[in-house]
Amino acid sequence: xxxxxxxxxxxPQADPETPVVGRRPDWVRRLGPLSIFAGPGxxxxxxxxxxxxxxILVYSFYTTDMVExxxxxxxxxxxxxxxxxxVRTVFLRTLGIALAVTTLTFLIxxxxxxxxxxxxxxxxxxxxxxxVPMWVSYIVRLYSWRLMLGEDGLVNSGLTGIGLIDEPLxxxxxxxxxxxxxxxxxxxxxxxxxxxxxxxxxDRSHLRAASDLYATPWRRFSRVTLPLTKPGxxxxxxxxxxxAFGDYIAPGLVGxxxxxxxxxxxxxQFGTTFNYPFGAALALVLLVVVLAAVGFLERWRRVExxxxx
Amino acid sequence: MQGRTLLSLRGITKRYDEIxxxxxxxxxxxxxxxxxxxxxxxxxxxxxxxxxxxxVKPDEGRVLLAGTDITDVPPHKRxxxxxxxxxxxxxxxxxAKNVAFGLRMKGVPKGEIGPRVSEALRMVEMSAMADRxxxxxxxGQQQRVALARALxxxxxxxxxxxxxxxxxxxxxxxxxxxxxxxxxxxxxxFVYVTHDQEEALVMSDRVCVLNDGxxxxxxQPDELYHRxxxxxxxxxxxxxxxxxxxxxSNGRRFVFESGRSIPVDPGDSDGAAVLAVRPERLKVTMGAxxxxxxxxVIRNRFLGDRIEMDLQIEDGPVVSLYENGTAVGSSDExxxxxxxxxxxxxxxE
Numbered sequence: 163x164x165x166x167x168x169x170x171x172x173x174p175q176a177d178p179e180t181p182v183v184g185r186r187p188d189w190v191r192r193l194g195p196l197s198i199f200a201g202p203g204x205x206x207x208x209x210x211x212x213x214x215x216x217x218i219l220v221y222s223f224y225t226t227d228m229v230e231x232x233x234x235x236x237x238x239x240x241x242x243x244x245x246x247x248x249v250r251t252v253f254l255r256t257l258g259i260a261l262a263v264t265t266l267t268f269l270i271x272x273x274x275x276x277x278x279x280x281x282x283x284x285x286x287x288x289x290x291x292x293x294v295p296m297w298v299s300y301i302v303r304l305y306s307w308r309l310m311l312g313e314d315g316l317v318n319s320g321l322t323g324i325g326l327i328d329e330p331l332x333x334x335x336x337x338x339x340x341x342x343x344x345x346x347x348x349x350x351x352x353x354x355x356x357x358x359x360x361x362x363x364x365d366r367s368h369l370r371a372a373s374d375l376y377a378t379p380w381r382r383f384s385r386v387t388l389p390l391t392k393p394g395x396x397x398x399x400x401x402x403x404x405x406a407f408g409d410y411i412a413p414g415l416v417g418x419x420x421x422x423x424x425x426x427x428x429x430x431q432f433g434t435t436f437n438y439p440f441g442a443a444l445a446l447v448l449l450v451v452v453l454a455a456v457g458f459l460e461r462w463r464r465v466e467x468x469x470x471x
Numbered sequence: 472m473q474g475r476t477l478l479s480l481r482g483i484t485k486r487y488d489e490i491x492x493x494x495x496x497x498x499x500x501x502x503x504x505x506x507x508x509x510x511x512x513x514x515x516x517x518x519x520x521x522x523x524x525x526x527v528k529p530d531e532g533r534v535l536l537a538g539t540d541i542t543d544v545p546p547h548k549r550x551x552x553x554x555x556x557x558x559x560x561x562x563x564x565x566x567a568k569n570v571a572f573g574l575r576m577k578g579v580p581k582g583e584i585g586p587r588v589s590e591a592l593r594m595v596e597m598s599a600m601a602d603r604x605x606x607x608x609x610x611g612q613q614q615r616v617a618l619a620r621a622l623x624x625x626x627x628x629x630x631x632x633x634x635x636x637x638x639x640x641x642x643x644x645x646x647x648x649x650x651x652x653x654x655x656x657x658x659x660x661f662v663y664v665t666h667d668q669e670e671a672l673v674m675s676d677r678v679c680v681l682n683d684g685x686x687x688x689x690x691q692p693d694e695l696y697h698r699x700x701x702x703x704x705x706x707x708x709x710x711x712x713x714x715x716x717x718x719x720s721n722g723r724r725f726v727f728e729s730g731r732s733i734p735v736d737p738g739d740s741d742g743a744a745v746l747a748v749r750p751e752r753l754k755v756t757m758g759a760x761x762x763x764x765x766x767x768v769i770r771n772r773f774l775g776d777r778i779e780m781d782l783q784i785e786d787g788p789v790v791s792l793y794e795n796g797t798a799v800g801s802s803d804e805x806x807x808x809x810x811x812x813x814x815x816x817x818x819x820e
Contacts, residue, residue, distance in 0.1 A: 251744035283493040305697050338819070365557075365559065367556075367557060368561060368562075370524075370526055370546070370548075370553075370555065370559065371553070371555055371559040371560075371561070372561075372576075373525075373526075373547045373571075373619070374524060374546055374547070374551075374552055374555075375547075375552065375554045375572050375576055375624070375625075376547050376548075376573055376576040376577045377571035377576045378576075379547075379548055381576060382547075385572075386561060386563075389563040390561075390562070390563060392563070419587055463753075468818050
């Protein structure tokens with residue numbers, strides 16, 4: 163009986179000294195056999211991210227004679243990006259509006275998400291109701307805001323109806339205000355879902371521990387709940403800020419002449435003036451801004467202790 | 472030394488819908504003692520602990536801490552600290568900042584916080600880890616930090632909610648000794664919740680056995696072990712043989728279902744009763760006597776330092792006992808000796 167359990171003396175033993183024939187290089191073995199599943203993803207990245215962006219980079223060095231694109235290594239388009247006053251104005255405006263939209267979505271979504279995560283019993287119905295507008299086409303939602311804010315819109319006719327104003331407020335539509343309002347509405351669900359997921363994931367015992375350690379409800383929120391929501395805040399900002407910064411449809415529909423953003427500038431180069439090199443150079447700026455924002459958020463997210471002491 | 476009452480629970484009742492979690496519990500905790508709330512899950516021990524901490528508001532009853540009614544005081548204003556099950560250390564703060572949290576919230580002067588944190592970490596032997604992140608600690612280390620985080624505030628009362636349940640058996644044993652040492656060194660009063668009877672016996676000055684939301688018995692560990700007052704306590708703490716029967720009119724004899732009787736110390740019950748006697752107290756003899764009952768050996772189990780025997784007493788149930796000497800052969804006719812001082816007559820359930 164027990165004999166069969168003993169290791170047989172003449173069983174083949176692995177010998178570390180014996181060189182294995184046909185051994186693959188280290189980096190191949192480290193990838194492992196399952197790395198084949200990464201193939202489609204990598205293919206996608208190369209095909210739809212690396213190659214197009216590579217193309218943009220190449221285009222930005224080209225020149226143009228109004229109709230034709232001339233391959234060259236010419237820095238004038240990139241130079242113009244940094245010297246053109248219009249670019250500067252639009253860039254700063256876009257930065258301001260994108261930051262305003264990000265801040266507003268955060269300020270609106272935080273109490274909503276907090277309420278949903280901690281006080282609503284059937285929270286997924288609540289979440290559903292907030293997310294459901296996202297299923298309606300983006301364009302339709304923008305047009306609905308035009309209907310609301312226009313001179314014959316809901317807000318103006320309501321205000322004139324109750325006699326609060328004599329004439330419709332024209333600044334409601336086709337203005338930066340309208341743009342911020344609309345974009346905040348459109349991007350709110352992204353921020354909400356990110357914050358909700360983070361708040362929902364907080365271990366309730368951490369909140370009890372805070373109370374147990376003499377933290378008032380407000381300090382419990384500012385020193386435990388909010389720091390623990392950090393990954394959700396970073397995720398929400400990472401979604402909303404780049405989307406807002408690059409948006410050119412909302413500015414086109416509700417922004418008016420003073421509400422044209424960086425995206426419109428880029429769109430014009432490709433669509434109207436056919437200045438591909440300049441458009442490509444502007445697009446690179448957009449890319450750098452978004453990457454910088456993502457990099458900053460990633461670092462901020464890793465900071466151990468958001469100090470509020 | 473242990474002295475006057477620190478914490479009083481008076482008639483604590485808490486219901487969750489239909490379920491009564493605690494049913495009018497009265498308990499006095501003395502200053503400086505290590506008291507354990509022991510019971511199976513659903514016995515109400517955690518509800519009781521959360522009531523003391525302030526996380527659960529009782530439907531009826533009052534909680535008094537050092538003579539002050541704190542029933543309606545929110546958790547953050549109570550002078551007590553909790554070591555949570557799973558520790559609940561803040562993942563966004565390192566060890567020292569976790570420990571300092573309570574002092575900061577209380578507004579202790581900055582210059583005082585550093586030394587007190589160091590002292591608390593020294594007490595739990597975690598000084599070298601002050602700058603570590605929480606996720607880099609082992610379970611046992613997290614346990615120590617959680618303890619330091621509570622003790623650093625020098626609370627009158629420390630509540631511990633199954634703090635050792637996440638540790639492996641070996642570490643648990645050494646932490647039991649540690650906890651007792653720390654409790655004595657700090658001089659704090661510990662209210663400890665566990666479902667592990669061995670843990671309760673090892674560490675506690677007193678143990679409060681809970682079942683179905685009420686206190687079954689409150690006493691010192693040896694008292695609970697040697698003189699259980701209810702069948703639940705006798706069964707929950709250590710091993711016991713239970714033999715159904717009756718007590719005769721003057722309460723001095725326990726009558727088996729077979730009609731044979733043995734002398735017992737007079738107890739509370741009369742009529743139907745249960746005899747509880749521990750396996751290590753029963754003896755096998757060859758000769759008849761007044762306190763011996765004929766039995767038949769069913770099986771022997773060799774346990775190394777002793778032999779566990781199962782015997783069937785005449786027409787009655789199977790009892791287990793431990794024998795140090797040689798085993799008696801199976802199906803042999805022997806006598807089981809019931810020593811009077813170790814036989815507890817308890818009310819039937």
